[in-house]
Amino acid sequence: MTLKITANLQNVFVLLCICSLCYFCGRVETESVYVQDLKGLYWTLTNGTYSCLYISFSGNNRIKIPSGVYSAISGEDVLKSYNDVDLRYISYDNWTYSLEFAEEIKNSRLVNLTFYGIDTISEIYLNGHLLGHTDNMFVRYTFEVGHILQDVNKLVVRLTSPVHAARARADELATRNITVPPACPPIIYRGECHMNMLRKMQASFAWDWGLAAPSMGIWKTVALEFYEVALIRDVDVAIRRNKTHWNMHTRVFIDSGGRQNFYAELTFYAIELMEDPITISTYSKNKLSWRNPVITFDQALPIENVELWWPNGYGDQKLYPLHYSLKTWLSKSGPGLRSRTTSTKTIRVGFRTIELVEDEAREGVGNYFLFKVNGVEIFMKGTNYIPMHILPELSNDELKIRYLMESVKEANMNMIRVWGGGVYESDEFYEAADKYGILIWQDMMFACAMYPATDEFLATVRTEVIQNAKRIAYHPSIAIIATNNENEIALVGNWYGTAGDRARFEAEYRELYIGTIYHELKIIQDSSRPTPLISSPSNAKESEKDNYISNNPGDENYGDIHFYTNFEDAWNPNTYHRPRFASEYGFQSLPKLTSWQLTKHSKDDLLNLIHHRQHHTSNMSLINTQIRRHLPLPLPEDENYLEAWIYFSQISQAMVTKIETEMYRSLRDTEHHTMGALYWQLNDVWVAPSWSSIDFYGNFKKPNGVQYDKIIAVASIFETDLTRTNSFVEFVLRDSKKALARNFYFPSEIKHAEGMADPEVKLKVFYSYCYKVHSEYANIISLNVSIKRPAIFLYLELLNTSIRRYKLTNNGFIMLVPTKMVHLEFFHSECLDIKESDFKVLTVNQYML
Numbered sequence: 001m002t003l004k005i006t007a008n009l010q011n012v013f014v015l016l017c018i019c020s021l022c023y024f025c026g027r028v029e030t031e032s033v034y035v036q037d038l039k040g041l042y043w044t045l046t047n048g049t050y051s052c053l054y055i056s057f058s059g060n061n062r063i064k065i066p067s068g069v070y071s072a073i074s075g076e077d078v079l080k081s082y083n084d085v086d087l088r089y090i091s092y093d094n095w096t097y098s099l100e101f102a103e104e105i106k107n108s109r110l111v112n113l114t115f116y117g118i119d120t121i122s123e124i125y126l127n128g129h130l131l132g133h134t135d136n137m138f139v140r141y142t143f144e145v146g147h148i149l150q151d152v153n154k155l156v157v158r159l160t161s162p163v164h165a166a167r168a169r170a171d172e173l174a175t176r177n178i179t180v181p182p183a184c185p186p187i188i189y190r191g192e193c194h195m196n197m198l199r200k201m202q203a204s205f206a207w208d209w210g211l212a213a214p215s216m217g218i219w220k221t222v223a224l225e226f227y228e229v230a231l232i233r234d235v236d237v238a239i240r241r242n243k244t245h246w247n248m249h250t251r252v253f254i255d256s257g258g259r260q261n262f263y264a265e266l267t268f269y270a271i272e273l274m275e276d277p278i279t280i281s282t283y284s285k286n287k288l289s290w291r292n293p294v295i296t297f298d299q300a301l302p303i304e305n306v307e308l309w310w311p312n313g314y315g316d317q318k319l320y321p322l323h324y325s326l327k328t329w330l331s332k333s334g335p336g337l338r339s340r341t342t343s344t345k346t347i348r349v350g351f352r353t354i355e356l357v358e359d360e361a362r363e364g365v366g367n368y369f370l371f372k373v374n375g376v377e378i379f380m381k382g383t384n385y386i387p388m389h390i391l392p393e394l395s396n397d398e399l400k401i402r403y404l405m406e407s408v409k410e411a412n413m414n415m416i417r418v419w420g421g422g423v424y425e426s427d428e429f430y431e432a433a434d435k436y437g438i439l440i441w442q443d444m445m446f447a448c449a450m451y452p453a454t455d456e457f458l459a460t461v462r463t464e465v466i467q468n469a470k471r472i473a474y475h476p477s478i479a480i481i482a483t484n485n486e487n488e489i490a491l492v493g494n495w496y497g498t499a500g501d502r503a504r505f506e507a508e509y510r511e512l513y514i515g516t517i518y519h520e521l522k523i524i525q526d527s528s529r530p531t532p533l534i535s536s537p538s539n540a541k542e543s544e545k546d547n548y549i550s551n552n553p554g555d556e557n558y559g560d561i562h563f564y565t566n567f568e569d570a571w572n573p574n575t576y577h578r579p580r581f582a583s584e585y586g587f588q589s590l591p592k593l594t595s596w597q598l599t600k601h602s603k604d605d606l607l608n609l610i611h612h613r614q615h616h617t618s619n620m621s622l623i624n625t626q627i628r629r630h631l632p633l634p635l636p637e638d639e640n641y642l643e644a645w646i647y648f649s650q651i652s653q654a655m656v657t658k659i660e661t662e663m664y665r666s667l668r669d670t671e672h673h674t675m676g677a678l679y680w681q682l683n684d685v686w687v688a689p690s691w692s693s694i695d696f697y698g699n700f701k702k703p704n705g706v707q708y709d710k711i712i713a714v715a716s717i718f719e720t721d722l723t724r725t726n727s728f729v730e731f732v733l734r735d736s737k738k739a740l741a742r743n744f745y746f747p748s749e750i751k752h753a754e755g756m757a758d759p760e761v762k763l764k765v766f767y768s769y770c771y772k773v774h775s776e777y778a779n780i781i782s783l784n785v786s787i788k789r790p791a792i793f794l795y796l797e798l799l800n801t802s803i804r805r806y807k808l809t810n811n812g813f814i815m816l817v818p819t820k821m822v823h824l825e826f827f828h829s830e831c832l833d834i835k836e837s838d839f840k841v842l843t844v845n846q847y848m849l
Helices: 002-023 069-074 088-092 162-174 398-410 427-436 455-472 487-492 499-523 540-546 593-599 606-613 621-630 641-666
Strands: 034-037 044-046 095-102 110-115 122-126 129-134 141-144 152-159 205-207 210-212 222-227 231-241 245-255 263-269 278-280 294-302 320-329 340-349 354-357 370-373 376-378 380-385 415-418 439-443 478-482 561-563 582-585 676-679 729-735 738-745 762-773 776-786 791-798 813-815 819-828 839-842
Touching: 044 069, 069 088, 088 162, 122 141, 129 141, 222 340, 231 320, 231 340, 231 455, 245 263, 245 320, 263 294, 278 294, 380 398, 398 427, 415 676, 427 439, 455 499, 487 499, 582 641, 593 606, 593 641, 593 791, 621 641, 641 676, 641 791, 776 791, 791 819
Parallel strands: 380 415, 380 676, 415 439, 439 478, 561 582, 582 676
Antiparallel strands: 034 222, 044 095, 095 152, 110 141, 110 222, 122 129, 122 152, 205 210, 231 245, 245 294, 263 278, 263 320, 320 340, 354 370, 370 376, 729 738, 762 776, 776 819, 791 813, 791 839
């Protein structure tokens, strides 16, 4: 009996072996591309003068990337006190990053060393071999290093001072009698010269809202890529719609370092859209060229099977995951055993149509300029976005990205303009925009300057445009691309003294923006996408007639405008233009007092520090003129002047932005047909006078605003005992009994108001709640605010400076009811006991008693 069982088991074992061998007939098991990320390792930063061995950096010299020299040496201290000037020496030196690492994978046919972002001028060495040079912080650099790798390797990145590199390039052009203005920023910027010589964040050399911190470093990740033949680098999906189907026009962009044509097979998965994957085997028999390898295919989907993606406020933001798996090999017989031939990539797409309508206006003159999403005309309500941080290595903070995007969504905005003097944002930024339904007006990174048109400069720009366009194009949030910010209007307006050599500058302008950037953007151009704009502001389609340099690029009847008031009454809606689309406008204010306390040193005189950080060429005169025209600002020698000045600056900014925005929105159904208002600016890079609505620490400056309703004759309101000086108007928009929105109108300057009394504001902590979220605690406090008389612009400021960022559900509001509940939310390392005494309360009333 025992022998019989053994024999049966042996037979079963033989049968299993035969089945297993048959299963692998004609099939070879392969492995995936292996990525060894170097960002988790410790790097050393040194130069001829300084070393992190001798400079305090968290107690040691162990640096992880992303990293920059400023942040490695001094953290965020460049944002404190007068350190924008006092730490400038950092940018004048050359610095070296070095790393020793072990090779994790052996016997790989190809190995790439890929730098996803180096800021900016560098030489790269591996084991003593010069791999190459970098000169563009917006470009991904890849080097084949398989023949150089050892068991233990030394990687060295030698960075050149961007200040000196920019000057050297300007000097070299000068030897050829070529100037590229502006040479230097205005003196009040306290900045550095020749920013336009380098392909780096232009704002790092200073701007009217930001400090000069000419950064350098390894600002994105570095990785070794081990593979056999090729790997997926980017995927672009252009989505079109007809009467019955959606079509996904897909291009998979491939990198191949082996310089040999190869076979390829692509498998596409869309698990929420298709039951089964599809395989594109076009190149499994015929080789794909290694020079520009792209796999293109189309996939149709019935309309009824797809949910639409909508901008914020118009519907949901449904996103579908798409997964791509690529196998590549060299031999006709197929991939080798255990070879690293499989490369994968996953993206999420939204199904929507978007059009930029520029039809001839049916009323008046000019062309419309409006966006239609899924066939619906949408008024674009939004803002302009500057870099999250002046130090690029700190600009990809996912928590801050989410906070800003959530703030934009909660403010009912639907568009952000990514301004052209910053950086092409991170994947996480565009993914957040997709998630929250925020459309992106994307500038290419050229702003407020003329630029060289040398062969070397144009060559690196081509790479920059192609790489970044392919990376971001598939996002449903991408609405429009513009090749530059304000460079056409600067040329036409002779901002930088170009009139004397106008023909040359016009030719170079067209060579850069039309012949190079616009041309290279064709790699993502599709009938489903709006044609890129050449500049902002511009006359858009109309400027084609002028070969993209118009006599008046800010014509209100075409395209978009940028508009800023000087010394006119900015509270008067008649001050403003009547454009098709306002893509920049705004007014300055000062951050709150506690934000200044976080940034100043104890011995700093705050008033002097504020003036030091004011980079506007008119200094404080614009802010002060508007405040004194409407609000009861005390005299500079008064004890309460500084507090009132900051408070009133924010009221003034809020009122100006509110009035201008409402004016633009009111023009939608008029002959002007204004269809967009993007105020300048959302965020800040430091604590300073600026146009932002959210300060550097994430605190809101602006009082709550509401939407424009309708026009009412003022004379019909003020009758009997009501006058323009003893009363104001509140508008309430209701749905049945529920108040949906409130607005207000002041018929005279607030400083001339009569009958203002002490509102006797009292605060009471009504409820507190705290819970843990990851490594922090969410603190939620309900605050009961009570008054006895109307309170004008009631403002609450939390005095606890350990709480750097917080949100109040209402602030800077006009309070007319006896009680109101305001909710406070912030994150902290612990649960805090917040009391009434932790708040400062300000009202306009107190300055008029």
